[in-house]
Amino acid sequence: MVSGSKRKASEEAASPESGQQIIKKKARTDSPVKEEDGLLKKPPLRIVPFPEKPAVLEERRGDIEFRVVNNDGAHDSFIVLTGLKCIFQKQLPKMPKDYIARLVYDRSHLSMAIVKHPLEVVGGITYRPFNSRKFAEIVFCAISSDQQVKGYGAHLMSHLKDYVKATSPIMHFLTYADNYAIGYFKKQGFTKEITLDKSIWMGYIKDYEGGTLMQCTMLPKIRYLEMGRMLTKQKESVQAKIRAFSRSHIIHPPPKDWKNGVYPIDPLSIPAIKESGWSPDMDEMARQPRHGPNYNQLLHLLNDMQNHSAAWPFTQPVNRDEVPDYYEVIMEPMDLSTMEEKHEKDLYPTPQDFIKDAMLIFDNCRRYNNETTPYAKSANKLEKFMWQQIRNIPEWSVSIYNESFFFFFFFFFKKHKLIFPSSTLPIIIDPGTYIYCSEGVFMGWRWIGT
Known part of the structure; x- marks a missing residue:
């Protein structure tokens, strides 16, 4: 031990054979690269x-x-x-x-x-x-x-x-x-x-x-323990090769037109910028964020759902060998791992897009399984948990409950035969609990099967 x-x-x-033996690390120095006859002079080494x-x-x-x-x-x-x-x-x-x-x-x-x-x-x-x-x-x-x-x-x-x-x-x-x-x-x-x-x-x-x-x-x-130093050297090696071909280190004098004062000019009128191949579109692309504004919050929500105790039936696609007829009944399969892949590819620009796929998971489960099975019960638990988490994100409240999103939920109400009074217009929908109507009263809805 x-x-x-x-x-x-x-x-x-210490190696397994040497027990408590400690090997001292040798000092490392970078020796200069010798120049060879007939070759171009290499750039000087940098510390x-x-x-x-x-x-x-x-x-x-x-x-x-x-x-x-x-x-x-x-x-x-x-x-x-x-x-x-x-x-x-x-x-x-x-x-x-x-x-x-x-x-x-x-x-x-x-x-x-x-x-x-x-x-x-x-x-x-x-x-x-x-x-x-x-x-x-x-x-x-x-x-x-x-x-x-x-x-x-x-x-x-x-x-x-x-x-x-x-x-x-x-x-x-x-x-x-x-x-x-x-x-x-x-x-x-x-x-x-x-x-x-x-x-x-x-x-x-x-x-x-x-x-x-x-x-x-x-x-x-x-x-x-030397990984950070090794990566730094590799990065510098790549940058040194780039510098051998790049002209970004060359400093150009300012335009002659600025001799009497600086004023806006067309960047492409400067020869060096034009030669570099730069365009305004490239500048705009470089300034764009890597992910959408909802990426991090959706990632946390997805992780919370994946780690929930009721998520076990939905972590991976349904195995076709174990459930042969599943894909004959379910035409649009969805699972949490597929949602994770789509999220990494930025295919959920809005919370609505994310929730649509999540609801597809729960809907598919309840369609294929009887409501008394552990699968359907897990779907209900995970869906309830998802809405609880969403309600804790105040900046989503407006975008989720706006008029356009109402039509998305209307699709699910119609698909699942959820009955609510046609004479009133729901303006806020809280799935699993109530529909808030324009008269200012709460109208309960009921599930009558699919």
Whole structure:
């Protein structure tokens, strides 16, 4: 068992054979490229600044250290594990405290902790290795709330990757992430696309309701503590090749017409701009936002729906082999993974477009399944949850309940034979509860089947 191992950013991880052996990192210098006869003179080498994260600087100064500990009975290990337990219990309030304590102290789990002197824990990761199956499950990951702006989380994950690769045959991580952690894990190389065969991990990792399963596959030749520096060098190499052909660094004198004062001119009248191939349309395209104004809010809504306990029947398309006649009954199939793909392609410019597909999921489910089945009940629960979340977004209230959107709901009312008085005009529709009529009274509607 590993216990009390200390590692610094300037050190290599210990190999499985060497136990506590530490290999010092060699100093790296960029040697100048020699010029060859007959070739064009290459641009001079540039010193590329690499801003270190506060976490790296603190580790280099000895202010923090990274320890790998488990419940081996040692006094220091117990102190570090207790510190980790307290941080996890504080930062993960939805997790039962006794459950956190049980796993942190479990001897089959390992933890990597960020420790300040004297044995003050500021964050860490608890994981369970499955060496024979070549993957590990990250169970808990948290940084103390007052230490979350120093890059501790990214540096901790880099340490963990290098350590696990060097001391075990493990090359994959699996974890369940909540909505707030998905962004962090994506930055650390995790993805929602699980390529690891289910037979390897199914039944071995803990399944958390409301969490998103994510996977990270490590590259054997990459040292993750040096990844930032490596990417900076690669970026500079690409930019150097661009500079060899680009003329963007050339400074041109101002137009002669501006000698007596600056005034608006046609940009294409300047020879250098015209030669560059620039056009006003290109400038307009460059200023356009990457995603629509509703992208982030729709993404949060979709993630909330995917993580809801009632979403299990709708996460993936219906399997044609398991339900042969489904696509004979349902002509417009829809599911949450398809909605995620459409959302990534910006195919939901408005909330109405998003809700239309979501309603299609619920409508298809109720059409194919009897209302007493778990599937139909899950559709009702998830639809109710969706509308609750939408009502919490005030800026959508006008766009969703405007006149044009009324016709969209009118289509569903007509399709599902929802009866309401024809003499009154609904001006606000709250699905699942009431129709608000122009007379100022609430008229209930009823479901009479399809």
